[in-house]
Amino acid sequence: MYLLHLILLSFLWQSPISVNTPKELILRVFDEATTEPISDCFVLLNGAVVGQTDANGLFKPTKKLYHSKVLLKHMSYIDKEIDLSMLPQDIISIPLKSKQFSIEGVTIKSPKRIKFEKMGIYKKKPRKDYYNSIYGKLGLYIPNKKPNEQFVINQLCIYIVNKGNPASPFLFSLYAGEKEFLKPNDSLRLLGPILFEANKGYKGDDYLKINLYEYKLPMPSNGLFVVLELPVNYKPNYQTKKFGTLILRDDINSIKIGDAWEETNKFYKWFYDKNGWRRDTIYWENYPKKDAVHHGNPMIYVTLRKIKE
Numbered sequence: 001m002y003l004l005h006l007i008l009l010s011f012l013w014q015s016p017i018s019v020n021t022p023k024e025l026i027l028r029v030f031d032e033a034t035t036e037p038i039s040d041c042f043v044l045l046n047g048a049v050v051g052q053t054d055a056n057g058l059f060k061p062t063k064k065l066y067h068s069k070v071l072l073k074h075m076s077y078i079d080k081e082i083d084l085s086m087l088p089q090d091i092i093s094i095p096l097k098s099k100q101f102s103i104e105g106v107t108i109k110s111p112k113r114i115k116f117e118k119m120g121i122y123k124k125k126p127r128k129d130y131y132n133s134i135y136g137k138l139g140l141y142i143p144n145k146k147p148n149e150q151f152v153i154n155q156l157c158i159y160i161v162n163k164g165n166p167a168s169p170f171l172f173s174l175y176a177g178e179k180e181f182l183k184p185n186d187s188l189r190l191l192g193p194i195l196f197e198a199n200k201g202y203k204g205d206d207y208l209k210i211n212l213y214e215y216k217l218p219m220p221s222n223g224l225f226v227v228l229e230l231p232v233n234y235k236p237n238y239q240t241k242k243f244g245t246l247i248l249r250d251d252i253n254s255i256k257i258g259d260a261w262e263e264t265n266k267f268y269k270w271f272y273d274k275n276g277w278r279r280d281t282i283y284w285e286n287y288p289k290k291d292a293v294h295h296g297n298p299m300i301y302v303t304l305r306k307i308k309e
Contacts, residue, residue: 025089027059027082029072032095035214041096044071072096086169086195086231093194116154119145119219120226120301121268126258131161132298134170134254137229137272139184140300141177147221151304156210156226159258159299166204168255169197170228177223183270183277184225190217193229204256207299219304226300229272230254258299269297 029038037057042049045068053059061070067085077096120142132138153174160166173192175184196210236251269280 023089025061025066025084025087026091027053027061028091028093029053029057029059030093030095031077032097032211033214038074038077038096041072041074041077044073045069082195083231083233085233088171088193088232090193092171093192095194115306117146117151117304117306118301119143119224119304120157121260121297121299122157122301123258123260123299126159126161126299127261127296130259130261131163132257132259132269133164133251134228134230134257135251135271135273137227138257138298139225139227139270139272139277140298141180141268141270142224142226142300142302143177143180143268144219144221144223149306151219151306152213153215153217153219153224154211154213154303154305156212157207157301157303158210158228160198160202160204160206160208161256161258162204163256164250164252164254166255167198167200167202168253169195169231170255171195171231172210173227173229174217175225175227176220177225179222183279184227188225190220191215192227195231212302213305219302224302226302227272228257259296260299261296267297 027043029041030036031038037053037055039053039055039057041053041057041059043051043053043059043061045065050065050070051059051061061084065084069081069083072080072082072094074096077098080094080096082094121140156172156174171193173194174190175186176188176190178185178188191212198208202208235253237253238249239252240247240249242248267280270277271280272278
């Protein structure tokens with residue numbers, strides 16, 4: 001029994017994601033293309049070096065830095081400024097883009113045929129009069145339509161509408177699903193939270209595509225949960241507007257996710273607020289029927305790839 005306890009403790013210590021999330025901020029800096037950790041990446045504050053990442057690409061800021069903007073600097077990568085006050089106290093993955101070095105006359109050909117599959121909520125265009133905002137956290141459950149086939153997650157695709165601030169930063173995480181209509185389970189987290197920042201000037205009205213293939217994450221047989229959340233220091237800017245007899249508040253600072261508006265009772269959207277996770281439904285049943293808002297799932301899907309030998 002004592003040996004079994006030691007084995008379990010060893011597994012929990014080595015696991016990159018544990019049930020009990022850390023109560024401190026740790027940065028995990030990695031190569032955007034290969035997902036390999038970046039060691040010896042310098043962390044600068046006002047031009048002065050305050051630390052560097054270790055062999056595993058990890059850097060633990062002191063609490064004095066929690067409300068500062070730091071610069072990540074490595075000779076092989078493009079510099080990136082990070083506002084630490086945006087980040088929750090967790091292990092946060094930060095991707096860096098490699099500086100491009102071209103090699104002329106080299107052609108790489110793949111001997112394998114690749115099959116792609118889409119799963120999730122895909123439509124070419126969203127509903128025009130409604131969109132999904134992130135209040136606290138926004139989750140979408142994506143059922144696995146082919147649970148007996150083996151796929152690797154290739155891209156996460158999120159339709160950002162041209163409302164609010166399409167370039168606003170956000171965090172995303174992936175969880176393995178358990179069963180249809182069950183809320184996300186923290187113990188089944190596969191990836192994240194990862195900070196994503198769109199290019200400045202990004203105007204939206206298209207799918208934002210985030211490459212994930214290098215993580216080699218299999219599509220869970222029971223489906224996938226995608227969770228989006230706003231940075232910790234995020235400050236909403238509310239504007240009010242009338243919708244029939246209702247007065248609605250709209251945050252013009254955050255990203256807005258396209259709505260698929262479908263005639264279906266298969267609603268896989270979840271919200272997280274002070275009361276925890278709750279699943280969305282087809283109508284706001286507490287309002288009079290004439291004011292009911294008929295809306296659908298957020299336009300988020302994943303592309304999967306299956307390699308045929």
